[in-house]
Amino acid sequence: xxYYTYHIFFRNLANSLKIRIIAELKKGDKSVTQLVKNIETExxxxxxxxxxxxxxxxxxxxxxxxxxxYSLNKKTILPILKIIDKHEKxxxxxxxxxxx
Amino acid sequence: xxYYTYHIFFRNLANSLKIRIIAELKKGDKSVTQLVKNIETExxxxxxxxxxxxxxxxxxxxxxxxxxxYSLNKKTILPILKIIDKHEKxxxxxxxxxxx
DNA sequence: AAGACATATGAATAATATTTCATATGAGTT
DNA sequence: AACTCATATGAAATATTATTCATATGTCTT
Numbered sequence: 001x002x003y004y005t006y007h008i009f010f011r012n013l014a015n016s017l018k019i020r021i022i023a024e025l026k027k028g029d030k031s032v033t034q035l036v037k038n039i040e041t042e043x044x045x046x047x048x049x050x051x052x053x054x055x056x057x058x059x060x061x062x063x064x065x066x067x068x069x070y071s072l073n074k075k076t077i078l079p080i081l082k083i084i085d086k087h088e089k090x091x092x093x094x095x096x097x098x099x100x
Numbered sequence: 101x102x103y104y105t106y107h108i109f110f111r112n113l114a115n116s117l118k119i120r121i122i123a124e125l126k127k128g129d130k131s132v133t134q135l136v137k138n139i140e141t142e143x144x145x146x147x148x149x150x151x152x153x154x155x156x157x158x159x160x161x162x163x164x165x166x167x168x169x170y171s172l173n174k175k176t177i178l179p180i181l182k183i184i185d186k187h188e189k190x191x192x193x194x195x196x197x198x199x200x
Numbered sequence: 201a202a203g204a205c206a207t208a209t210g211a212a213t214a215a216t217a218t219t220t221c222a223t224a225t226g227a228g229t230t
Numbered sequence: 231a232a233c234t235c236a237t238a239t240g241a242a243a244t245a246t247t248a249t250t251c252a253t254a255t256g257t258c259t260t
Contacts, residue, residue: 006119009184011114013107013114014111014114015247032208044250048249051209067205076183081106083179087173090175142220143237145219145220147238150237166227168238
């Protein structure tokens with residue numbers, strides 16, 4: 001992949017709601033309604049966030065009756081989060097990006 | 101680190117100029133002037149971009165005469181880029197985020 | 201096929217990030 | 231100390247992204 005497209009990937013994750021969704025899906029597959037309840041956020045926000053995560057194949061979806069069950073593509077995101085954790089411990093004891 | 105702060109890290113990288121800078125620094129340490137020449141971008145844009153990369157400790161800087169030599173914190177960023185490459189190959193044969 | 205529930209989508213608005221440009225700072229040179 | 235080169239910074243203007251809200255779509259139930 002060209003260097004000039006990585007930022008599109010990062011852009012998709014540069015959003016606290018999507019990170020919360022990822023955290024929820026890490027625990028287990030969930031329907032949109034379950035995500036709405038657990039995250040206590042408006043349904044359309046969740047749906048918009050899921051749409052972009054889906055477009056990058058960071059989440060997968062399957063229909064189950066009226067519901068859509070979302071699952072996390074763990075192979076990509078979990079290793080990245082681990083590297084960030086490590087980065088934080090090594091380099092960001094009092095890092096600016098943790099302040100907000 | 102709490103889930104709610106990862107997005108700050110991603111936000112810092114969700115920018116094509118920063119990705120270009122990372123690509124340049126991957127090849128070797130460079131001064132701001134060298135980055136300006138190679139990337140063919142205005143100096144203040146480069147400096148603003150470097151400032152936020154610095155704040156997250158994704159780049160390091162040392163003074164050398166009048167110049168400031170930037171280097172990449174390779175431990176964090178390179179493994180992440182590799183995972184994204186792998187993701188692309190596995191999941192994004194015709195992925196939307198590569199289109200732009 | 202009409203109604204109810206679950207989810208997605210579009211478009212206007214609001215929020216946030218980037219660009220631009222003028223200027224400040226700081227180190228070396230004369 | 232004045233000048234020059236290298237880089238950083240601030241603030242206004244601009245561009246991009248997220249939120250909101252109304253509504254559309256799709257599946258199941260009756």
